[in-house]
Amino acid sequence: MHSPQQSMNVSATSPSTTPEGRNNNPEESNEKLQKELLDLQMKYNSMVAEVRDTKQAEEQLNAEIIRLKNVMDEQKREIETKSREKNELLNRLSAVAGQRLRDNNPAIADLSSEIRxxxxxxxxxxxxxxxxxxxxxxxxxxxxxxxxxxxxxxxxxxxxxxxxxxxxxxxxxxxxxxxxxxxxxxxxxxxxxxxxxxxxxxxxxxxxxxxxxxxxxxxxxxxxxxxxxxxxxxxxxxxxxxxxxxxxxxxxxxxxxxxxxxxxxxxxxxxxxxxxxxxxxxxxxxxxxxxxxxxxxxxxxxxxxxxxxxxxxxxxxxxxxxxxxxxxxxxxxxxxxxxxxxxxxxxxxxxxxxxxxxxxxxxxxxxxxxxxxxxxxxxxxxxxxxxxVNDPSKGVGRRVSCDYDTQF
Structure with a gap:
């Protein structure tokens, strides 16, 4: 058995540790914290840069979206114009073809006319x-x-x-x-x-x-x-x-x-x-x-x-x-x-x-x-x-002339 004095001497000569068994050296702890802080700072800077790049990419995408919308609107207007021109040409072609078909062809009736x-x-x-x-x-x-x-x-x-x-x-x-x-x-x-x-x-x-x-x-x-x-x-x-x-x-x-x-x-x-x-x-x-x-x-x-x-x-x-x-x-x-x-x-x-x-x-x-x-x-x-009665040269009310050249 050790005496109380011997126990105290053993305790005084052993390394200093925390209750959990960690090293309680201030220099080592400070160095370790400095390293962690540096790592965190680098991660932060990286994330900031990433956010900045993301914002730039987003702005570019928005600009591209606006440009594509303008292009799409322009193409849509062109399509509408072409479609309208096409319909007008088809209507004209149909009208000309219909007129040529009806011209001197009484078998084809113009249903749009009130005097057909x-x-x-x-x-x-x-x-x-x-x-x-x-x-x-x-x-x-x-x-x-x-x-x-x-x-x-x-x-x-x-x-x-x-x-x-x-x-x-x-x-x-x-x-x-x-x-x-x-x-x-x-x-x-x-x-x-x-x-x-x-x-x-x-x-x-x-x-x-x-x-x-x-x-x-x-x-x-x-x-x-x-x-x-x-x-x-x-x-x-x-x-x-x-x-x-x-x-x-x-x-x-x-x-x-x-x-x-x-x-x-x-x-x-x-x-x-x-x-x-x-x-x-x-x-x-x-x-x-x-x-x-x-x-x-x-x-x-x-x-x-x-x-x-x-x-x-x-x-x-x-x-x-x-x-x-x-x-x-x-x-x-x-x-x-x-x-x-x-x-x-x-x-x-x-x-x-x-x-x-x-x-x-x-x-x-x-x-x-x-x-x-x-x-x-x-x-x-x-x-x-x-x-x-059936003789055009005889009878009532035969034809008389009318000066209508100046009127019609």
């Missing part, structure tokens, strides 16, 4: 059902015999057809002439400048008035010849036909007024009754729309008297039969020698007794009641021969 052939045919039928009936009754009240009143009305619609067809043809000619003038003179000086230059080169005091007139006539003839020689493209000619048709509705009132003025110039066709005026107006409107089609709608040729009735073209009026006596209302065709759009009406001869047909039998027709319209006033009877 089927609509005109409906108006032609309504003209007979409505305005014709009122006008017929009015003429009967004025003392016209049935056959004379019918001839008066069918002559009016035929005159209207020829009248408006002539205006339509002249209007297209005027449009073509104006366009040719633009094409042939597009590189020339304006008229005023040309006239000034012409005046400088030609001394009026050295020329007699008749020479000046002759010079002007020669120049005018040369200009007209140059204009006439200008060739319009097929597309331009089609556009002019479209222009004529597109402006048809706006000219209806002028056409009607001119046609009525035409009728009033002839004492045989001049009327003041409202029903007749309305009939004239509607005739002018419908036949005007017929004339601006490409090709124009037309009236079927009148069947000859005593010819077999073409039941595919005509209805029968107030009696049945197989032979034509006279035409009451013309048939409307899609074009010359074309398919039927609206049937006409004819009055057949009465069947003979013994032919197996009942005398006086009335076939159902559009206006079977017209024969029963009362006939009043014996002071106004026409002496026109009924055999002249």
């Amino acid at each position: 052939p089927t609509k005109i045919a409906e108006g032609f039928k309504e003209l007979y059902d409505n305005e014709w009936t009122e006008a017929f009754i009015e003429l009967k009240d004025q003392g016209y015999q049935d056959i004379v009143a019918i001839q008066f009305l069918i002559t009016a619609v035929e005159d209207s057809f020829e009248f408006t067809a002539d205006i339509s043809r002249r209007r297209l000619e005027h449009l073509e002439a104006s366009t040719r003038a633009l094409v042939s003179h597009k590189e020339e000086k304006p008229d005023a400048v040309r006239h000034i230059n012409k005046a400088k080169t030609i001394s009026e005091r050295d020329m007699k008035s008749e020479h000046r007139y002759q010079y002007g006539s020669v120049q005018q003839h040369a200009d007209q010849k140059q204009v006439a020689s200008a060739i319009l493209s097929e597309e331009c000619a089609d556009l002019l036909k479209q222009l004529r048709k597109a402006s048809a509705q706006a000219l209806v009132e002028e056409i009607q007024n001119c046609f009525i003025e035409n009728r009033m110039r002839n004492k045989e066709t001049a009327v003041k009754q409202k029903a007749m005026i309305d009939f004239y107006k509607e005739c002018a409107k419908i036949t005007w729309f017929m004339s601006v089609q490409t090709p124009p709608l037309t009236l079927a040729p009148k069947p000859a008297k005593d010819s077999p009735i073409q039941t595919d073209l005509y209805l029968q009026y107030t009696q049945s039969g197989s032979k034509v006596d006279y035409v009451v209302w013309p048939a409307c065709l899609l074009h010359e020698n074309g398919p039927l759009l609206a049937k006409g009406v004819v009055q057949p001869f009465k069947p003979e007794v013994g032919d197996g047909a009942e005398v006086g039998k009335r076939k159902a027709s559009v206006h079977g009641s017209h024969a029963s319209v009362r006939q009043s006033g014996n002071d106004r009877r026409s002496t026109i021969n009924s055999n002249n």
Whole structure:
């Protein structure tokens, strides 16, 4: 056993340690802490640098995102522009192709037009059902015999057809002439400048008035010849036909007024009754729309008297039969020698007794009641021969001229 004194000496000579057995040397601890602090500082600096690099990379990415967005917006606008141009070109191509397909091809209907052939045919039928009936009754009240009143009305619609067809043809000619003038003179000086230059080169005091007139006539003839020689493209000619048709509705009132003025110039066709005026107006409107089609709608040729009735073209009026006596209302065709759009009406001869047909039998027709319209006033009877009903050169209200070149 050791004594207490020996234990204390052993304790004094042994190294100094912590209760946990660690080295309690201050220098070593300080050095160790310095090393740890240095490591931490290096890690911190590294992390700071990493954060800085990350922020720079983020800023670059944001800038790239903005640039790509701008590029994408620009490309989107370009795509929209190209798409719009493509659609416009497709629409133009479709319109041109459709127009070329419809041009002189009445089998193809332009459903976008309010004055397409089927609509005109409906108006032609309504003209007979409505305005014709009122006008017929009015003429009967004025003392016209049935056959004379019918001839008066069918002559009016035929005159209207020829009248408006002539205006339509002249209007297209005027449009073509104006366009040719633009094409042939597009590189020339304006008229005023040309006239000034012409005046400088030609001394009026050295020329007699008749020479000046002759010079002007020669120049005018040369200009007209140059204009006439200008060739319009097929597309331009089609556009002019479209222009004529597109402006048809706006000219209806002028056409009607001119046609009525035409009728009033002839004492045989001049009327003041409202029903007749309305009939004239509607005739002018419908036949005007017929004339601006490409090709124009037309009236079927009148069947000859005593010819077999073409039941595919005509209805029968107030009696049945197989032979034509006279035409009451013309048939409307899609074009010359074309398919039927609206049937006409004819009055057949009465069947003979013994032919197996009942005398006086009335076939159902559009206006079977017209024969029963009362006939009043014996002071106004026409002496026109009924055999002249289908003769265009005879009868009531033949055509008179109208100075409409300056109007249309």
